Ligand code: NAD
């Protein structure tokens with residue numbers, strides 16, 4: 001039986017990846033390693049937590065000896081590495097937390113994998129999950145391809161760029177078998193309400209201001225999280241060793257247009273008069289170093305591995321909004337405690 005370590009599996013994207021692997025591959029033993037930071041939540045996995053091929057391990061990837069011992073004990077055949085500090089605004093407040101988890105944590109995992117697989121790398125694979133933000137910012141035209149130069153602008157993207165470089169360096173220097181993907185903005189169920197879409201859904205439900213940064217004319221490419229998990233499954237199994245694949249939704253939206261759309265969907269769902277939720281839109285001080293536009297050319301994964309998104313944005317938003325409206329306990333649980341302190345500091349100062 002193959003032993004696969006998924007890091008950050010209690011987070012937003014990680015929980016969807018864990019669910020897909022646990023339910024699809026009964027021949028794998030799936031180990032979910034997560035430190036359960038503010039963003040990690042075992043409630044995301046209640047439906048699969050008792051499956052025989054699933055094991056949760058609480059632990060911190062920045063702890064070098066813990067990681068080294070873990071690899072020795074379990075003898076993993078593959079690693080899918082998602083654990084990270086993931087929010088740009090938090091990286092502006094505390095860059096070092098991002099260096100620790102995203103850079104040092106990744107290097108700890110690379111060292112442990114390199115040591116374990118030193119004499120037998122056959123069939124082994126280290127899969128590093130990264131972001132399109134490493135490529136920097138686009139103007140009105142153009143798309144990021146796999147050969148676009150790195151040009152990160154936020155502490156978050158600088159830390160992810162650094163971890164990408166370490167993964168490739170371990171491939172070149174030590175022959176570590178790896179694959180790497182850079183994906184655009186995900187959305188969907190279980191998304192922590194610090195990010196644009198779940199934050200605004202929660203604020204519309206609770207009648208709070210919708211804080212649009214700057215003029216709202218920033219552009220992102222949005223992908224439904226389950227489609228990202230499907231792409232991860234494909235690249236883990238069929239991606240070529242030492243290759244990078246960009247993943248995107250072919251779905252660019254200006255923030256303000258997306259917010260208007262979300263407001264109209266929510267008016268409908270909540271039985272409000274058309275235009276009611278949009279009254280909550282408030283333009284606020286811009287994010288420092290705000291990247292203007294991200295847009296992905298996902299042609300390589302599409303042509304070489306046959307991947308494409310399975311749901312439209314309309315379908316994905318419908319599923320997402322319904323999920324938040326049907327999971328108010330989840331939302332209430334994650335918006336108390338640390339979240340309230342973060343929210344106050346970020347939006348009410
Ligand atoms: P998230 O913040 O929702 O989850 C991160 C998870 O990592 C949490 O469960 C957290 O507890 C865990 N974690 C954090 N620090 C840890 C540590 N030191 N040790 C062990 N576990 C730790 O993040 P996400 O949005 O699900 O992103 C997952 C990955 O995908 C990240 O690497 C991120 O850079 C990448 N990514 C995210 C997006 C997106 O739109 N969310 C897009 C592209 C790439």
Ligand code: DAU
Nearest residue numbers: 086087088131132133184185194195196211212213218255
């Ligand atoms: O592109 C992939 C990246 O997408 C991932 O690597 C990151 O982990 C993920 O957080 C996301 O980064 P963004 O910064 O693009 O996502 P966020 O949801 O924070 O913001 C989306 C856009 O909305 C961005 O232009 C900033 C804007 N925004 C965000 C928040 C939280 C607002 O206008 N107001 C807000 O309150």
